[in-house]
Amino acid sequence: MLAHADRAIALQPLPQIVLSEYQAGTFDYVSGSGDGPEGRNLPTLRDWIEVFRASIPQFRHRAATDISIPEAERKERATKFAQTYEAILKQLEENGEADVPGFRHVTPSCISLCALREECLRKQGYEDVFATVKAEENEKALALLPGVLRDLDAITDHSQRLEMVLRGVFAGNIFDLGAASSADLFSTNGAAFESTRANILPRPWAVDDMDAVLQVWERKHYSKALLFVDNAGSDVVLGMLPLARELLQRGTAVVLAANSRPAINDITADELRGVVARAAAEDKILGRAVDEGALKVVPSGNDQPVIDLRKVSPEVISEAGDADLVVLEGMGRGIETNLHAQLTVDSLKLGMIKHKEVAQMLNGRLYDCVCKYTEGRP
Numbered sequence: 001m002l003a004h005a006d007r008a009i010a011l012q013p014l015p016q017i018v019l020s021e022y023q024a025g026t027f028d029y030v031s032g033s034g035d036g037p038e039g040r041n042l043p044t045l046r047d048w049i050e051v052f053r054a055s056i057p058q059f060r061h062r063a064a065t066d067i068s069i070p071e072a073e074r075k076e077r078a079t080k081f082a083q084t085y086e087a088i089l090k091q092l093e094e095n096g097e098a099d100v101p102g103f104r105h106v107t108p109s110c111i112s113l114c115a116l117r118e119e120c121l122r123k124q125g126y127e128d129v130f131a132t133v134k135a136e137e138n139e140k141a142l143a144l145l146p147g148v149l150r151d152l153d154a155i156t157d158h159s160q161r162l163e164m165v166l167r168g169v170f171a172g173n174i175f176d177l178g179a180a181s182s183a184d185l186f187s188t189n190g191a192a193f194e195s196t197r198a199n200i201l202p203r204p205w206a207v208d209d210m211d212a213v214l215q216v217w218e219r220k221h222y223s224k225a226l227l228f229v230d231n232a233g234s235d236v237v238l239g240m241l242p243l244a245r246e247l248l249q250r251g252t253a254v255v256l257a258a259n260s261r262p263a264i265n266d267i268t269a270d271e272l273r274g275v276v277a278r279a280a281a282e283d284k285i286l287g288r289a290v291d292e293g294a295l296k297v298v299p300s301g302n303d304q305p306v307i308d309l310r311k312v313s314p315e316v317i318s319e320a321g322d323a324d325l326v327v328l329e330g331m332g333r334g335i336e337t338n339l340h341a342q343l344t345v346d347s348l349k350l351g352m353i354k355h356k357e358v359a360q361m362l363n364g365r366l367y368d369c370v371c372k373y374t375e376g377r378p
């Protein structure tokens, strides 16, 4: 699964993770289910499998309309993808493990189920079934960016502005076609950034360190931040770029790390370079930062909608050494794989919850926010 990327480039652990404690997975799909604290009913393996099963129609739809595949073959290959992935899920559901010809032996986890889905697509010749919708959403979001930045600039209080920037990160993160609930929402309303930001669920959120973040950023200066970004469109353009710009205005250099290879509607590093160049041409702060090398884009080494921080690219390694802040954004990277990751430097995990099972685990609500601040432990 990750073997392909591992072979192609030497992936190494992010130097800031506390390796002895690190696990690339927040929720145990096998033994972490059943009766939870305070009598809560936690999702079972069957429920988690159902989360991935529910994603199949969206992937199948995108695969069946992927223009990079000859038209006569699209439908059949999309069907084969869906059938193969469904067969693996069924095995995992029934046996707790799967041995499918052509795939390695797997046990169920967030990372393995994400990786298998991408691998099933690639086996049918699909490289990037969300390419078209990503490009469309990037265009729409870039058109909205000047207005979003103007509104932020009108907020003179630093703390209030930072809170609005972070609310923008959560609102943007709703553009997630990997989760059935947000994919349905997107097909009805589009990304709808401003109304989403205005209607974010009331605090306290499922994980709510917003006050701590505002206080810490008031007294602490970071010299360099490494931001692992998530989705294309409003997520990265209207959520994460304004966060990068806020950091730049505070004198922090910013490195944006995006997927090396496509996964769902996550933005890739190649795509992000184009988006940042376009945004920089329209905005003085971003433009100057790009010119001066204070804002960079690097490939993360990743080909998943989640991330194992023990496997990052040489480009991330070479930039990460002097980073004193790490931000992991999105449900996959910030919540499902790294919520409890302890780093040697301060970290922020930011995302919106789009699976009710994740909400159950965190005792939160669907579309709740996760704003987790973890102080670095050198």
Ligand code: MG
Pocket: 176, 178, 230, 231, 264, 265, 266, 305, 330, 332
């Ligand atoms: Mg994503």
